[in-house]
Amino acid sequence: MYTINKPGAVLLICLFIGLHGLTLSASQHSEDLTIPPEFASPPLKKRNPALAISVESVVQRSREKQEIILVDVRKGSEFEKFRIPGSIHIPLFAVKTKPFLKRKPLVLINEGYSNNQLEQECIRLRESGFKAWILDGGLYYWRQKGMPLTGDAFAMQGLNRMPSRELFKEKDYENWLMIDVSPSTRPRSRSLIPRLISVPFRRNEKEFIAALNKLIGQHKAHYRLISVLICSEKGEQYHKVEKILQKTAFGNAFFLRGGIEAYEKLLVQQAMIKQAPHSSKKALKKCTSCPYQCP
Numbered sequence: 001m002y003t004i005n006k007p008g009a010v011l012l013i014c015l016f017i018g019l020h021g022l023t024l025s026a027s028q029h030s031e032d033l034t035i036p037p038e039f040a041s042p043p044l045k046k047r048n049p050a051l052a053i054s055v056e057s058v059v060q061r062s063r064e065k066q067e068i069i070l071v072d073v074r075k076g077s078e079f080e081k082f083r084i085p086g087s088i089h090i091p092l093f094a095v096k097t098k099p100f101l102k103r104k105p106l107v108l109i110n111e112g113y114s115n116n117q118l119e120q121e122c123i124r125l126r127e128s129g130f131k132a133w134i135l136d137g138g139l140y141y142w143r144q145k146g147m148p149l150t151g152d153a154f155a156m157q158g159l160n161r162m163p164s165r166e167l168f169k170e171k172d173y174e175n176w177l178m179i180d181v182s183p184s185t186r187p188r189s190r191s192l193i194p195r196l197i198s199v200p201f202r203r204n205e206k207e208f209i210a211a212l213n214k215l216i217g218q219h220k221a222h223y224r225l226i227s228v229l230i231c232s233e234k235g236e237q238y239h240k241v242e243k244i245l246q247k248t249a250f251g252n253a254f255f256l257r258g259g260i261e262a263y264e265k266l267l268v269q270q271a272m273i274k275q276a277p278h279s280s281k282k283a284l285k286k287c288t289s290c291p292y293q294c295p
Helices: 007-029 055-063 076-081 094-096 099-103 114-128 136-142 164-170 185-190 203-219 239-244 257-273
Strands: 069-072 108-110 134-135 176-180 226-232 253-256
Touching: 055 185, 094 108, 108 114, 108 136, 114 134, 114 164, 134 136, 164 257, 176 203, 185 257, 203 239, 226 257, 239 253, 253 257
Parallel strands: 069 108, 108 134, 176 226, 226 253
Antiparallel strands: none
16 A cells, blocks of 8 residues: 655645546536526627727738837737737736837737737726727738738647637627537537527538628628637538638638537536535635645
8 A cells, every 4th residue: 555645746636536526527417517598698798899900900000101019918928939020929917017008009919719808908008098909800810811920830720719718708799600510500509609500511612602601791781890600519620611711702710629519518617616516616625535725
């Protein structure tokens, strides 16, 4: 029999057991667990077009030698992988601490699929005297418009893959057009993403493109700024759909990483945390079976 005397080893074991149990519970009860209505179908919010600046406008100002500062607010590690030439990196929370940025118009930049925090901070910056904008569509739209990015070309390929956690943050905005290209849509999928519209991927490219263009056109008629999210059950068909979209005038679509299945797992975990008794939520913070305090 082995005896563990090091507090660090005990701590790791406690964390492993707790997280393992949470994973098993999520996988075993995902179909039975009730997803809170506010998770799946929250009150919708409007984007603020006045905060956005298009790729074309930024390029035009640059060509006319107008002073403008491109501020990349992603993580430093992501900025190091690739970025717009001439842009600078400043975390979003730190922009307001840089008085020199008030001297010139500045454009806040991220991947393009997450606007919630950008809009809130952009408003606060304007109230504090900054001339701030948000690059519509972010780095992905920038690249789609043929503008240069410098850095790791392989890392750039994942620019249009939207993580589930970002969809969870962005689902409240009405400008999102969410399309399911699965051969058939589960009723469960519609309950997880109520605004999901089924456009099954077809071998007949013309019919498929016509169906997509019709939906996008209808959406554009109602919203000045639109974002398109393509998804399927497990992320299948993405590469085929992406190639088809590249042949059309509208190629600016994001794809849900891991598909609806990955998003469902995230919702289940969030629901379990929300619905768990208060004492259960502290299970990982204090393990009653050992004498050590888990952080």
